[in-house]
Amino acid sequence: xxxxxxxxxIAVLVDNEAGVLARVVGLFSGRxxxxxxxxxxxxxxxxxxSRVTIVTSGTPEVIEQxxxxxxxxxxxxxxxxxxxxxxxxxxxxxxxxxAGTGEKRVEALRIADTFRARPIDTTHTSFVFEITGSPAKxxxxxxxxxPLGLADVSRTGVAAISRGPEAM
Amino acid sequence: MAAFRGGDAPFCLGEAMDKxxxxxxxxxxxxxxxxxxxxxxxxxxDQGVTHIFGYPGGAVLPIxxxxxxxxxxxxxxxxxxQGAVHAAEGYARSTGKPGVVLVTSGPGxxxxxxxxxxxxxxxxxxxxxxxxxxxxxxxxxxxxxxxxVGITRxxxxxxxxxxxxxDLARVLHEAFQIASTGRPxxxxxxxxxxxxxxxxRYVGPASVRHRTYRPKTEPDLAGIVKALDMMExxxxxxxxxxxxxxxAGPEASRLLRELAALTGFPVTSTLMGLGAFPASSPQWxxxxxxxxxxEANKAMHDCDLMVCLGARFDDRVTGAVDKFSPGSKKIHLxxxxxxxxxxxxxxxxxxxxxxxxxxxxxHFWKSQRRKRxxxxxxxxxxxxxxxxxSLAFRNCDTLIKPQHAVDRLFAxxxxxxxxxxxxVGQHQMWAAQRFRFEEPNRWMTSGGLGTMxxxxxxxxxxxxxxxxxxxxxxxxxxxxxxTMQEMSTAVQYGLPVKIFILNNRYxxxxxxxxxxxxxxxxxxxxxxxxxxxxxxxxAFGCVGLRAETPAELDAKIVEMIEVPRPVLFDCxxxxxxxxxxxxxSGAAHDQMILSDxxxxxxxxxxxxxxx
Ligand SMILES: Cc1ncc(C[n+]2csc(CCOP(=O)(O)OP(=O)(O)O)c2C)c(N)n1
Ligand SMILES: [Mg+2]
Numbered sequence: 001x002x003x004x005x006x007x008x009x010i011a012v013l014v015d016n017e018a019g020v021l022a023r024v025v026g027l028f029s030g031r032x033x034x035x036x037x038x039x040x041x042x043x044x045x046x047x048x049x050s051r052v053t054i055v056t057s058g059t060p061e062v063i064e065q066x067x068x069x070x071x072x073x074x075x076x077x078x079x080x081x082x083x084x085x086x087x088x089x090x091x092x093x094x095x096x097x098x099a100g101t102g103e104k105r106v107e108a109l110r111i112a113d114t115f116r117a118r119p120i121d122t123t124h125t126s127f128v129f130e131i132t133g134s135p136a137k138x139x140x141x142x143x144x145x146x147p148l149g150l151a152d153v154s155r156t157g158v159a160a161i162s163r164g165p166e167a168m
Numbered sequence: 169m170a171a172f173r174g175g176d177a178p179f180c181l182g183e184a185m186d187k188x189x190x191x192x193x194x195x196x197x198x199x200x201x202x203x204x205x206x207x208x209x210x211x212x213x214d215q216g217v218t219h220i221f222g223y224p225g226g227a228v229l230p231i232x233x234x235x236x237x238x239x240x241x242x243x244x245x246x247x248x249x250q251g252a253v254h255a256a257e258g259y260a261r262s263t264g265k266p267g268v269v270l271v272t273s274g275p276g277x278x279x280x281x282x283x284x285x286x287x288x289x290x291x292x293x294x295x296x297x298x299x300x301x302x303x304x305x306x307x308x309x310x311x312x313x314x315x316x317v318g319i320t321r322x323x324x325x326x327x328x329x330x331x332x333x334x335d336l337a338r339v340l341h342e343a344f345q346i347a348s349t350g351r352p353x354x355x356x357x358x359x360x361x362x363x364x365x366x367x368x369r370y371v372g373p374a375s376v377r378h379r380t381y382r383p384k385t386e387p388d389l390a391g392i393v394k395a396l397d398m399m400e401x402x403x404x405x406x407x408x409x410x411x412x413x414x415x416a417g418p419e420a421s422r423l424l425r426e427l428a429a430l431t432g433f434p435v436t437s438t439l440m441g442l443g444a445f446p447a448s449s450p451q452w453x454x455x456x457x458x459x460x461x462x463e464a465n466k467a468m469h470d471c472d473l474m475v476c477l478g479a480r481f482d483d484r485v486t487g488a489v490d491k492f493s494p495g496s497k498k499i500h501l502x503x504x505x506x507x508x509x510x511x512x513x514x515x516x517x518x519x520x521x522x523x524x525x526x527x528x529x530x531h532f533w534k535s536q537r538r539k540r541x542x543x544x545x546x547x548x549x550x551x552x553x554x555x556x557x558s559l560a561f562r563n564c565d566t567l568i569k570p571q572h573a574v575d576r577l578f579a580x581x582x583x584x585x586x587x588x589x590x591x592v593g594q595h596q597m598w599a600a601q602r603f604r605f606e607e608p609n610r611w612m613t614s615g616g617l618g619t620m621x622x623x624x625x626x627x628x629x630x631x632x633x634x635x636x637x638x639x640x641x642x643x644x645x646x647x648x649x650x651t652m653q654e655m656s657t658a659v660q661y662g663l664p665v666k667i668f669i670l671n672n673r674y675x676x677x678x679x680x681x682x683x684x685x686x687x688x689x690x691x692x693x694x695x696x697x698x699x700x701x702x703x704x705x706x707a708f709g710c711v712g713l714r715a716e717t718p719a720e721l722d723a724k725i726v727e728m729i730e731v732p733r734p735v736l737f738d739c740x741x742x743x744x745x746x747x748x749x750x751x752x753s754g755a756a757h758d759q760m761i762l763s764d765x766x767x768x769x770x771x772x773x774x775x776x777x778x779x
Contacts, residue, residue, distance in 0.1 A: 015379055015380055018329065019317060019318075019321070019329075022318070022321060023321060026321055026322055030322050061509065061513075064509060065506065065509075065510060068505050068506035068508070068510075069506050071505065071506070072504065072505075072506050074325070074326040074346060074378075074380060074381050075379075075380055076380060077380050
């Protein structure tokens with residue numbers, strides 16, 4: 001009877017008050033929901049609002065509960081499910097450090113170029129690449145760097161927005 | 169706001185105003201300068217608060233000082249902060265007004281947590297004010313510091329740490345609004361000591377409009393009409409009601425009665441909803457769920473339309489969700505959208521305040537000249553189940569049966585203005601099954617959290633709100649010891665509560681589960697030592713009574729009722745009695761155990777892991 005687990009990207013517009021992120025995160029841990037990635041920053045300084053973008057997974061019932069529980073939080077203005085309600089665009093940024101010399105170093109630079117990843121720090125023995133794209137593209141890139149001397153990865157988590165003229 | 173009954177201060181009068189206009193328009197006067205502590209007292213008064221329950225300490229001394237210097241608010245000094253919160257719950261549940269609690273930082277706040285969690289589970293409006301160490305000490309592991317907002321975040325509807333005295337008045341008014349509107353619940357306002365001393369600007373309730381909080385209370389009329397279509401066509405309908413009806417105010421109970429009269433539908437209720445529909449009505453099937461009546465649970469299982477009004481398909485009600493009411497369409501009225509499809513998928517959700525939705529249902533039923541479905545066959549089936557008399561028990565003339573004690577208590581309190589609270593355990597279920605309520609707000613019990621120790625302090629809160637009423641805590645000897653010290657509070661304030669202890673020497677409900685699920689291995693559920701409750705009453709300065717035989721029971725109960733003082737009543741009952749009917753964990757509604765004779769029915773392995 002168990003329905004399949006789906007991946008959803010949910011945006012939450014919140015009042016930027018103390019503890020608001022703890023409320024969102026505590027809701028997920030307290031009710032046993034997954035967080036695959038979480039991105040948060042103030043988006044409107046004057047209006048004091050922040051946008052939290054959460055990538056989560058669950059059965060359709062769980063996703064429905066996640067949205068409803070998020071809407072219950074007092075400082076929440078809006079909740080939008082980019083996977084269900086509106087066709088959204090998702091992007092993530094990653095900084096990827098690759099250390100090595102010789103053939104591997106050349107190969108790393110070549111692959112980075114095909115992924116449009118830019119070297120933003122270079123030494124004789126290392127690169128730091130900046131790459132943006134879908135989480136899957138970044139996964140892919142990181143996997144390719146692994147045998148070439150992958151040393152460190154820092155990812156921002158997903159930022160999402162709808163297509164077309166309308167705002168969230 | 170609809171559900172707000174906590175005073176006469178209107179909310180949401182206008183758009184949020186900027187600081188300058190705000191200063192000019194606050195309650196038509198200039199904003200006043202005062203200390204944070206004075207603001208607390210002033211805000212309570214402006215919110216119509218007349219009673220608060222609390223316990224002092226270093227971090228709330230300025231507020232206690234302001235309280236000392238003001239008039240018009242009665243402070244009830246408890247003996248433990250948990251007691252303050254349960255008392256406030258009893259006050260709130262019996263009046264419909266928010267309960268207010270004042271405690272100190274650190275241990276004061278942590279002691280209050282059980283009560284706060286209890287209020288969240290049962291949707292009780294509470295405003296809990298906690299002291300906090302001074303702002304410059306926060307995070308330093310200061311004396312009596314704890315992260316109160318962190319600890320209470322998951323067990324409040326909302327909470328605040330107020331770091332700026334100029335935010336304090338606004339936050340306090342928002343706190344009352346959030347606690348008492350929408351789905352009610354507890355809120356915590358944590359106030360550092362320096363903020364209590366600092367001078368700042370007080371604003372009145374009228375100028376406060378929350379930035380994001382807008383509970384939906386008005387029903388969608390298309391949904392109402394669709395619900396009536398389904399109700400008109402149903403052949404085996406059932407009204408399944410809950411605490412939401414009580415929370416929506418007496419008008420919701422009145423409208424429920426009207427709807428039931430118009431439709432002729434049978435009515436059952438959750439533990440939290442008892443009293444919303446009169447137990448004397450022939451349409452009343454009794455409590456539903458784990459210890460509900462045979463007829464209520466069979467009707468839930470076999471109905472073709474379940475109209476859930478202000479209940480939440482809790483696991484105590486549904487039993488095994490995959491076997492729950494398999495053949496019915498379900499309508500779910502709730503003020504909290506997150507309750508829809510949470511445990512059970514429903515066919516028609518209605519998000520609204522119960523009183524408003526019921527009003528429209530009654531209105532459209534009449535104006536659209538809806539016809540009462542022919543329910544003769546359904547009622548015949550129900551009467552067949554009712555004839556089983558599932559609450560029957562074998563009485564005894566040497567030992568007091570706990571069921572008999574509740575029956576006598578009920579009979580001997582007729583004609584009086586009675587409020588009942590309970591602790592948690594078998595006695596609670598016997599009270600729920602057998603004490604028959606005719607009105608809402610008369611029954612205070614810890615449903616969602618199941619907090620032993622709730623009933624005694626809750627009774628104090630009820631008695632404070634209803635000084636002339638007969639307030640009885642139907643208690644268990646184990647539970648009542650958890651908050652027993654509040655008898656001292658009862659004596660201090662002359663609150664003549666009646667603590668009626670069904671003393672079976674066991675944690676009876678635990679013993680019953682051990683009998684049914686764990687092969688009769690009664691691991692630590694028997695109290696080898698118990699206090700002499702009569703002597704204890706004496707020590708507290710209240711009245712102690714004991715009944716040991718059925719023959720003396722009535723006279724002792726009458727004595728308890730008539731003595732105008734707090735009473736601890738040690739009612740010695742049969743230690744081995746079990747509470748039936750019972751739907752064992754993991755079973756469906758048509759697999760009820762009705763008596764000890766049947767208790768060999770094995771509990772499934774899957775059922776054993778459930779609570
Ligand atoms: C604070 C707390 N601790 C433990 C429990 C688990 N529990 C539920 S009922 C019960 C026994 C209650 O015994 P008593 O008050 O004597 O009531 P009885 O069942 O005997 O009527 C216990 C321990 C609880 N509900 N609350
Ligand atoms: Mg007991």
